[in-house]
Ligand SMILES: Cc1cc2nc3c(=O)[nH]c(=O)nc-3n(C[C@H](O)[C@H](O)[C@H](O)COP(=O)(O)OP(=O)(O)OC[C@H]3O[C@@H](n4cnc5c(N)ncnc54)[C@H](O)[C@@H]3O)c2cc1C
């Protein structure tokens with residue numbers, strides 16, 4: 001099995017967001033960056049599929065700044081065979097540009113699977129996977145929470161409102177992974193040592209500007225100062241009154 | 251200027267979220283053309299006129315009995331290319347999140363995804379989207395024509411604004427595609443999805459054990475079919491509740507009218523999924539729990555005393 005996994009370097013979800021002086025980006029000082037949590041499911045799935053097939057290659061692809069080499073090394077320490085950093089000073093604000101650069105890198109290789117996370121936890125865009133699939137002309141299933149593959153036939157499950165969709169597809173395919181798909185491994189020390197020797201190719205890229213232009217990054221509106229209605233069951237009467245008369249939601 | 255509002259159906263019945271799409275579309279001014287993919291007539295589609303659709307187009311194809319991602323995307327992209335539309339609007343529902351990028355890619359652009367506000371300023375389309383787990387809002391100018399936009403569910407409350415709602419049916423000739431839905435495993439009848447409910451009551455580790463969620467289920471029932479029970483990741487990871495119920499960064503994003511967090515501390519990743527709720531109530535025994543910082547109303551104390559009392563009061567109202 002030849003599998004590509006696209007991983008994004010994102011701020012850790014605990015990060016305190018401080019808006020930079022340009023008013024459009026976050027201030028990265030002191031921010032800890034990690035592999036996008038959803039991409040961990042994609043990487044784990046790729047490694048398991050390769051192990052099960054007994055042969056193949058897992059290649060991680062990341063578009064990001066030079067520092068994203070660290071993110072790729074993490075993936076290599078889990079067991080990926082090699083990494084490609086599509087190096088740009090910054091990640092484009094327009095996901096179509098990101099997808100275009102990634103698709104250009106993936107094109108021309110006969111992948112069995114190309115895996116993505118369901119979404120990146122920084123931009124919440126939910127789209128680079130299906131955009132790349134369209135650009136490569138490959139079938140795509142998004143937000144996969146369960147997966148069976150037999151030869152070139154796949155069956156995936158995805159959560160929809162009030163149920164689960166069971167989807168048939170054919171390989172080669174692009175899949176985006178959701179949380180329930182698997183339990184990502186913890187890298188072993190051995191893997192961390194091995195990762196240092198694995199190939200990591202750095203390719204400078206130039207992404208276009210696209211059609212989404214950031215006007216401003218703003219703090220979320222302050223929620224109106226809430227109030228503690230009271231303590232214990234005795235406060236419930238007042239809570240219900242407030243929900244009815246003040247908030248008007250009952 | 252025309253907006254193409256993409257509606258959703260399941261089993262031949264229009265999904266309610268469609269009215270939110272039409273409502274957002276009519277906010278942009280100009281005319282609204284609503285479009286839905288179906289095998290034949292879609293029950294409820296005629297209602298789109300009530301929320302501001304000037305015209306309702308049903309694209310029919312035998313593949314549209316269930317969601318057919320590739321066939322739908324092709325049919326919609328072809329429509330979007332013909333029409334001189336300014337904007338194509340989707341719901342950022344499970345289906346919309348899958349479909350919108352496919353259509354956008356065929357138009358050579360990105361989706362301005364999961365937005366919570368949209369305005370026009372002169373000729374510009376400006377959208378607002380929560381990023382970094384809701385810790386910031388990004389204001390984005392969308393320059394493409396058409397602009398492809400998806401709307402966070404439950405944010406654009408349907409507003410009635412009666413328009414002509416003229417109906418048109420067009421049989422489209424598109425291949426079924428390589429990705430097909432063979433089955434939908436539905437949740438037990440009567441269970442409402444947390445992403446769609448008007449009231450969401452979520453429980454966390456404070457519930458102590460899985461069986462205690464019945465306390466929340468009773469409260470949900472007291473709301474008479476409008477409420478769903480959600481969960482924090484902590485209890486989902488312990489296997490107490492299904493993943494479908496998880497609210498937060500690695501679960502669902504919800505924006506109900508009323509969100510009640512019970513025995514949930516309110517870590518940032520949980521807030522990511524619920525902070526755009528209209529009214530937030532927190533019940534927690536720890537007065538310093540971070541959930542009280544985002545809650546409009548808080549009650550400090552033991553949930554096992556407070557929730558049954560609340561159930562009783564709500565029952566009286568709905569009784
Ligand atoms: C990458 C990542 C993604 C994540 N995604 C999510 C996500 O999608 N959703 C999510 O929820 N979390 C998510 N988390 C986990 C999150 O950080 C918290 O660990 C989790 O939300 C805590 O769940 P909890 O509030 O149920 O548990 P706790 O934090 O343990 O809180 C339990 C609360 O119950 C209260 N309590 C206890 N007993 C009672 C009682 N008798 N009456 C009243 N109150 C009581 C306590 O005071 C406490 O505040 C994520 C974490 C990471 C790192």
Ligand SMILES: Nc1ncnc2c1ncn2[C@@H]1O[C@H](COP(=O)(O)O)[C@@H](O)[C@H]1O
Nearest residue numbers: 006007063116117119120125126127128
């Ligand atoms: N800069 C990037 N480099 C590599 N993969 C990316 C990048 N941005 C997004 N992705 C992939 O696309 C998925 C969805 O991201 P998004 O569409 O930004 O929410 C992520 O989970 C990654 O798998």
